[in-house]
Structures are given as C-alpha cells and as structure tokens.
Amino acid sequence: MKKRLYELAHCRAGDKGNTSLLSVFALRDADYPLLVARVTAQAVKAQLGHIVRGTVTRHEVPNLCALQFVCEDALGGGVTTSLAMDAHGKSLSYALLEMEIES
C-alpha cells in the first residue's frame, strides 16, 4: 500500500550556500526502520530531481529516529544570489513530504 511520507514523518529544511539540508523524523519511532528502508538518497533525488541538481547524501541519525539529507546544488546557485522566491529553500521540507512510499 502506498502512503504519503507526510503521514509518517515530519521534516525541516535548512540551508548552507547552495546546499539544502533536509531533516526527516519519524512521527512514531516504530516507523523509523521503514523510513530507513524506503526514504533512500536515491528516492529523495527522484522526488526532488527537478529542484536538486547535484548529489543527495543521506546520514542516518538513529538516536533521533532521523535521516539527514544533504542536497547539493539545490538553491539556484546559492541563497545570497538566487533569483528564486524561496531562495533559502525553506519550503522544500514539504516538497519532500509529498513523496509516496510503499509501506
């Protein structure tokens, strides 16, 4: 059965230069293994490929039931020179939570 990631996780976006940092947390700790299995770096790149032009790297942070995604070349050249409305990519957390995963 497919589920929207929004039903399983919460997320916050941060930025460093042209890199977007997306932190994904299980809403219920019991769902963390499912997130680890399904929300891979590859899956995130597929979900946000039209925004994230560079590499996506994933860090597992099990003490927080969290996954940290480092998305390179994601902010239109960088926060300070981007022409985008949302130059910081602060809304990208909710673009990731749109992702559908097999549960």
Added chain:
Amino acid sequence: MIRIGSGAGFAGDRLEPAVILAERAGLAYLGLECLAERTIALAQLRKLKDPNEGYDPLLARRMERLLPVAKKNGVRLLSNMGAANPVAGAAALLEIARRRKIPLKVAAVTGDDVLQLLEPNDRILETGGRVADYPWLVSANAYLGAEALLPALASGADVVLTGRVADPSLFLAPAMHEFGWDPADWDRIAAGTVMGHLLECGGQVTGGYYADPGVKDVPRFAELGFPFAEIEPDGRFVIAKPEDTGGVVNLMSVKEQLLYEVTDPRGYATPDVLADFTTVQIRPAGTERVAVSGATGRPRPQQLKVSIGYHAGWVGEGEISYGGPNARARAELAAETLRARLAPEFAELRVDLIGLSSLHGRPLHAVGEPYEIRVRVAGRAGIREKAERVGEEVEALWTNGPGGGGGARKYLREQIGVVSTLIERSRVRPELHVTEVRGEEATV
C-alpha cells in the same frame, strides 16, 4: 546550574520575547543572534558611508526596552549586533544608558574583520576558485569562537557586543566562563555547542518554523515564547521556555532544531569543536521541558571559516495577479509575454507562477484550477538602471498585458553574494574594548 536565554534568532526577530525572558525567566545570560551571512556585508556598506554606523540597525530599538530590564535583574547580554562596527555599537548603547541613567559596562570584541588579510590566491570553498574571482569585495569576516568572548565576560561587562562570531559560541561562552571549562575538554565544549545550536534560532526550538495545524499543533502561537537552557557544570542541560507564553518545547521541536542546517551530524564544525550529534540523547523532562545529554566532541578545526561578501549586481522584480475564469491561461500568457520582452536583455531571468509552481517547480500532487495566480519575474543586471527594467515591464502589463491584471508591484535591490574561505587561526587576533557609564555619570 545557570540559565542562558535566547532573545533573537535573526536580525529582524520579534522584540517582545527577549523582554519576557529577561523579566521572568531567572536568567544569568541572554544571547541575541542577529547576524546572518549577508547582514554583515550590508553593515559594512553602511560603515563605509559613515564610520559611526555599521552596527545592527535595530540595536537601539531592541536595547531601549531590554537594557533596563536586564540590568535590573542582573541578566548579562551577549550579541553579535555589533555587526561591522562593535565599537560604534557600544557607543550607541552607552548613549542609551546615559539617557536612561543606567550604569553600564560594555565590552566590544573586534578582530573578525580580515578583509585586509585576504590574498588573491586564497581558495573559495564553494567554487574551488580564488578570491581574485570576486573583484568587488565588500567584507570578509572570520568566525570567532567562544574563547574570543571569555576576556569580555571576565571584564565584568553587562553587555558583550561582537561582530562575526559562530552562532553557538555566543551561548557556549557564558557556560565556559561560569564553569571554568577547559577549551580542550571536547565533550563539554560539544555539550555547550549543542546547547548553543538549539538556542541560536530563538523561537525555532519553541514551535516557530514548526507549527502544522492538526499534525504539529502549537498553542497560543501568536504569543510564542523564546527558549532558555538550564545547564549544569557537567554539560547536561534542559531546554525550556518561560511560563505563561505560547509555543511548545517537545521532542519533535528539539529534534528539528538539533539537525537544522547541519551538513554532517557526526562532525558539526565550529571554531570551538567538532561536535558529534549522533551521540546526543533527548528525553522529556516535565511540561514543555526537554533534557539533552551525551554530546561528544573532537578537537576543533585548525583554520577558521571566513565569510566573504561581494557585489553580485542588482535584482529587479515585479509581480501582477490574475483571478477568476481562465486565470491560469491569462497568467501564463503574461509570463510568456514578460519572458519575450525581457529575455533579450537579461541573461539571468526567472518567471514564476505564484499559487502553482513558484516554490517547488510544479505542483507535487494533483490540483484543480487555481482561483488566482500571481505572476512574478526576477532578473539580475550589473547596473541599477537595467535591473529596473524588470519592474517596468511588469507595470506595463496594466495596459499591455492580458485582461484583468491587477495588483502590479515592482521591487529593486542590490544583491550581496556570500562565499567562504579559510584562514589560519593564528592570523586572527580578537581585541577587547571596554567602555562604561559609571553610576555618578548616569545619575547626573
């Protein structure tokens, strides 16, 4: 145990929450982080025009309200509101103190300005290029660490005013000062850095940048309280907020802020330490209280990061709205028209449909026809007059665009880009400037 509060998370942050913290949270210290990467470059531009300027433009407004309360309750303040000119910022503070008849000692910390120390061949971290690639440099500031603030705290100053300092260091420094932590006691320095990282964005750990109705509800959101930490000599601490304020402090809000803007959870680098966030343990510790422990650290980086501001040209923007029947088609026609009229002049041009695709490129779930759409265009140019063309073409849509175009607005701003390089620690020399208004002066 001491209590350290966070009274601002960015330059334009709300004023009231800091006053509430100083009034009734039993704080020993209150940190105010007000200096984004770009903010210091803008401050440098103001200093070039007037040598008495270049500190945070909101400093006077914040401090008029905060200083009397903080002084009355013995809360010492630390802030990077000194921006490009901490000494001038200190003078402005003393002026407030004199007028309000408050005895006040201010310590300004300088030495972060390393513009004169840059070499053309210094490497730019983001691009792999060189400093020489940026002919119009505005500013270059090294990130000072907590150690640079210790002499200021030892001076007994009521307010410590800095320029560029790593954000968590503003909160770590008072813990080091109070508990006498060895700067090479990496686990404790890491614990204080985790505390600083959780506090540095103000309301972002108490429900700001977090609330999502029905999923992550935040009570009394309009009265969002700012956080403080109760830290022990061994580095364990609790994050909390003042009673009778809005907001939340729970595991979810603390987790979100803990990983905020973290590139490597195993090695969060500041001038003070390389902190490992993957060993941190968090647990509930009562109503709106979360206990944090277990941070570990490794020796600090040998070099300091330098943030370089440069002129990146001018950006012109314009917006206009379409609503009702066929709004999307009329908005798309406006977008195409703007592109056709501006593209020949602008190498860098972006056209957005607000309400449809401006944030995520396209809707990521099925949507019906939007009732209204705002067309937005932005273009970059080397000179101001050319950038102004963008807004002019949007306004021209009143009479030269699709039917029913309303609410046209135009904007123009000078763009300051920011890149980074590294500098040897030994080349950066923090300096302390202590000034004061004494009791008799204050009561004259």
